[in-house]
Amino acid sequence: MIAYILRRLLxxxxxxxxxxxxxxxxxxxxxxxxxxxRMQLGVKRVTPDAIQKWKAERGYDQPLFYNAEAGGVDKxxxxxxxxxxxxxxxxxxxxADDGRDIAxxxxxxxxxxxAIALPVFILxxxxxxxxxxxxxxxxxxxxxxxxxxxxxxxxxxxxLFYIIGGQFLIAKLWHMVPISGYTSGLxxxxxxxxxxxxxxxxxxxxxxxxxxxxxxxxxxxxxxxxARAKGLSEVVVLFRHVLKNAMLPILTGVVxxxxxxxxxxxxxxxxxxxxxxxxxxxxxxxxxxFAVVRVMVxxxxxxYIVGLLLTDISYTVVDPRVRLQ
Amino acid sequence: MSAITAINGLLPVVFWTDALIYLLLACIVALxxxxxxxxxxxxxxxxxxxxxxxxxxxxxLLTFVAVGLLDSLHYRQQLEGGRDQQxxxxxxxxxLLDTIAMPLKKRTEKTYSAPxxxxxxxxxxxxxxxxxxxxxxxRLKYGGAHLKSPDDLTRDVATKALLALLPAALLWLGISxxxxxxxxxxxxxxxxxxxxxxxxxxxxxxWNAVLITLGVLLALLIPLAALSDSYHVFGTDKVGQDVFxxxxxxxxxxxxxxxxxxxxxxxxxxMLGIAAGYLGGWVDDVIQYVYTTLNSIPGVxxxxxxxxxxxxxxxxxxxxxxxxxxxxxxxxxxxCLILGVTNWTGLCRLxxxxxxxxxxxxxxxxxxxxxxxxxxIMSRHILPNVMHIVLISVVMDFSGLVLAEAVLSYVGIxxxxxxxSFGTMINNARMELAREPVVWWSLVxxxxxxxxxxxxxxxxxxxxxxxxxxxxxxxPRRRPQERMx
Numbered sequence: 001m002i003a004y005i006l007r008r009l010l011x012x013x014x015x016x017x018x019x020x021x022x023x024x025x026x027x028x029x030x031x032x033x034x035x036x037x038r039m040q041l042g043v044k045r046v047t048p049d050a051i052q053k054w055k056a057e058r059g060y061d062q063p064l065f066y067n068a069e070a071g072g073v074d075k076x077x078x079x080x081x082x083x084x085x086x087x088x089x090x091x092x093x094x095x096a097d098d099g100r101d102i103a104x105x106x107x108x109x110x111x112x113x114x115a116i117a118l119p120v121f122i123l124x125x126x127x128x129x130x131x132x133x134x135x136x137x138x139x140x141x142x143x144x145x146x147x148x149x150x151x152x153x154x155x156x157x158x159x160l161f162y163i164i165g166g167q168f169l170i171a172k173l174w175h176m177v178p179i180s181g182y183t184s185g186l187x188x189x190x191x192x193x194x195x196x197x198x199x200x201x202x203x204x205x206x207x208x209x210x211x212x213x214x215x216x217x218x219x220x221x222x223x224x225x226x227a228r229a230k231g232l233s234e235v236v237v238l239f240r241h242v243l244k245n246a247m248l249p250i251l252t253g254v255v256x257x258x259x260x261x262x263x264x265x266x267x268x269x270x271x272x273x274x275x276x277x278x279x280x281x282x283x284x285x286x287x288x289x290f291a292v293v294r295v296m297v298x299x300x301x302x303x304y305i306v307g308l309l310l311t312d313i314s315y316t317v318v319d320p321r322v323r324l325q
Numbered sequence: 326m327s328a329i330t331a332i333n334g335l336l337p338v339v340f341w342t343d344a345l346i347y348l349l350l351a352c353i354v355a356l357x358x359x360x361x362x363x364x365x366x367x368x369x370x371x372x373x374x375x376x377x378x379x380x381x382x383x384x385x386l387l388t389f390v391a392v393g394l395l396d397s398l399h400y401r402q403q404l405e406g407g408r409d410q411q412x413x414x415x416x417x418x419x420x421l422l423d424t425i426a427m428p429l430k431k432r433t434e435k436t437y438s439a440p441x442x443x444x445x446x447x448x449x450x451x452x453x454x455x456x457x458x459x460x461x462x463x464r465l466k467y468g469g470a471h472l473k474s475p476d477d478l479t480r481d482v483a484t485k486a487l488l489a490l491l492p493a494a495l496l497w498l499g500i501s502x503x504x505x506x507x508x509x510x511x512x513x514x515x516x517x518x519x520x521x522x523x524x525x526x527x528x529x530x531x532w533n534a535v536l537i538t539l540g541v542l543l544a545l546l547i548p549l550a551a552l553s554d555s556y557h558v559f560g561t562d563k564v565g566q567d568v569f570x571x572x573x574x575x576x577x578x579x580x581x582x583x584x585x586x587x588x589x590x591x592x593x594x595x596m597l598g599i600a601a602g603y604l605g606g607w608v609d610d611v612i613q614y615v616y617t618t619l620n621s622i623p624g625v626x627x628x629x630x631x632x633x634x635x636x637x638x639x640x641x642x643x644x645x646x647x648x649x650x651x652x653x654x655x656x657x658x659x660x661c662l663i664l665g666v667t668n669w670t671g672l673c674r675l676x677x678x679x680x681x682x683x684x685x686x687x688x689x690x691x692x693x694x695x696x697x698x699x700x701x702i703m704s705r706h707i708l709p710n711v712m713h714i715v716l717i718s719v720v721m722d723f724s725g726l727v728l729a730e731a732v733l734s735y736v737g738i739x740x741x742x743x744x745x746s747f748g749t750m751i752n753n754a755r756m757e758l759a760r761e762p763v764v765w766w767s768l769v770x771x772x773x774x775x776x777x778x779x780x781x782x783x784x785x786x787x788x789x790x791x792x793x794x795x796x797x798x799x800x801p802r803r804r805p806q807e808r809m810x
Contacts, residue, residue, distance in 0.1 A: 018615075027634060
């Protein structure tokens with residue numbers, strides 16, 4: 001098991017290097033630091049001096065891969081590639097355009113992101129699986145049909161409308177909670193409850209349908225017939241047999257996203273004014289802060305790879321037949 | 326993007342996305358002719374055609390497509406006076422839809438106005454005849470301008486709507502009779518028999534569903550069009566543009582994102598997926614590495630990174646584009662390409678898995694034994710047998726892409742802000758709910774049209790999936806969260 005995990009971690013390295021190269025190519029080769037400087041400084045102030053100064057402030061004034069002017073090891077290390085890309089592997093992210101340390105910023109913003117994403121994830125999982133089991137219990141009836149129609153309708157609505165509608169109804173018309181904002185501490189739930197509810201409702205349609213298909217696939221298996229033949233009630237069959245056996249396909253889709261919860265949700269966070277990583281990314285995109293976007297891409301892919309590994313490990317937990325080697 | 330010779334004072338302009346849309350249309354028509362002759366391919370489509378709900382959805386979808394196609398024929402008008410050799414053309418690029426809806430496009434008010442409103446949204450200071458000044462809600466310049474008194478509003482709207490129902494009913498009857506004539510069996514006689522067969526549901530193709538949907542659509546859209554001639558049926562937005570016009574224009578953007586994206590990624594996914602599955606070895610390793618790497622970057626972030634850099638490239642080369650519309654179109658195309666890059670991995674993986682399965686089947690091994698070249702086996706023996714997967718995933722991706730556009734435009738990495746799309750509409754409208762009185766109409770209009778489009782696409786996609794792969798009926802769809810993590 002440990003050997004397997006180590007090997008998987010080794011496999012992750014070339015992928016991370018690939019991600020690194022892709023982002024490096026996008027940000028430094030497709031458009032040169034000069035272009036970026038011109039874009040950031042605007043049309044009026046573009047003098048060669050201003051561009052040089054902008055680049056020097058951010059450390060973009062070095063050669064891309066090979067610094068012929070420096071001596072010794074510096075030939076490699078005093079380059080944009082080493083400074084900006086390779087250093088990410090040791091979590092040295094450098095500074096954002098506004099001069100703040102990106103690593104510090106990320107650490108402080110992880111909490112609010114998780115405060116939204118984790119409840120949405122857990123509640124969403126619980127609600128969707130319950131609904132799906134309900135639909136499967138009443139399968140091939142009008143209730144099931146109506147449920148599926150509702151699911152398809154709900155997944156045809158853009159998540160933006162759920163957020164806008166929730167804010168409008170609950171916060172503006174009924175004044176139950178503040179429209180947006182965030183505090184830490186005991187007062188936090190007042191701000192969190194609306195984004196969490198909206199997040200759960202927005203996800204119900206798609207995931208309920210997804211779980212329903214998984215359960216329906218299981219319910220035609222022989223072991224279910226055996227269980228029924230033993231005289232077990234339908235409820236017991238569903239919860240004890242079908243649900244347990246459906247865990248494998250469910251885990252495939254679910255565990256991958258757990259590490260990504262740290263990243264938060266871009267849209268939800270920025271609508272509700274929550275100072276998490278999602279709104280950090282959106283602000284960076286809006287301000288064209290390439291350094292932050294690059295770091296977020298790197299962290300995102302790192303977390304995704306961790307998620308894949310967790311998925312494989314979780315298989316061994318729920319299914320003793322799976323052996324990792 | 327080339328300017329072809331001018332016809333009749335109109336200079337046709339072909340945008341890249343237009344060209345791709347017509348290429349796609351040509352592909353679909355060619356496919357249609359090809360399938361007509363192949364019985365084994367027709368079976369799947371017959372099953373799709375039997376699905377009532379699927380055909381109802383298709384009718385709705387085709388209505389959207391028709392609007393989108395009208396909006397994809399672009400031209401520039403010749404300016405007055407320049408009749409000599411060096412004629413001048415207007416900078417503004419118009420489409421056929423613009424021409425049809427020119428009244429809508431031209432009748433801009435000063436600012437917001439509610440649907441069917443006669444008065445403006447904001448009070449203005451006007452000078453009264455006796456010289457004094459007063460704050461009043463001024464009458465709109467165009468909305469209901471023909472009415473003598475505001476009390477006539479309800480009556481006028483009702484009459485106009487009812488009068489418009491008449492041509493709608495006639496048109497619907499005409500189409501129904503045509504359908505009935507086609508469905509009548511020659512043994513039992515003409516269209517009367519066909520009429521009965523259609524409404525008893527005896528036809529194999531679900532004509533009754535199509536006709537009912539068509540009836541509902543005509544009954545909604547023709548009165549709407551008639552009313553929009555003298556009112557702002559969905560109100561006006563902040564700068565006074567008619568919201569109905571904006572929603573019509575958004576349709577094309579949504580369709581382009583949903584279809585062109587798949588069109589550009591399809592060749593890669595097909596070639597790489599089949600090559601990885603069939604050739605195996607280092608080819609497989611390399612291709613798997615490429616798609617795992619691309620897949621491991623969260624989609625939104627990769628799109629953000631790519632769009633940001635693309636923006637810099639476009640902004641740095643203003644000379645590439647003759648008009649602002651061309652620039653916006655280039656950005657739309659770039660967005661499609663980027664969405665394609667993030668989206669092809671799923672299909673590629675499916676194709677690789679299916680090819681791995683097919684590779685071991687007897688007919689492929691027989692071909693190998695006969696010494697058929699690998700390229701030929703892949704193109705003649707494997708490719709046709711994975712096409713159902715391609716078809717299913719293409720129609721399934723469509724709705725997700727339309728939804729993604731709205732989110733991306735909100736994040737600021739979607740289409741050009743000057744391109745009218747559902748995303749930009751929502752983005753401009755979302756702060757309006759905070760106003761007093763609430764400006765709800767742009768959001769509701771965008772919601773209704775987008776919901777109809779995506780719902781129809783989802784339902785049709787399910788019908789196609791059920792028709793082409795009965796085994797897939799129980800196979801779960803890709804998890805929605807995965808796409809827009």
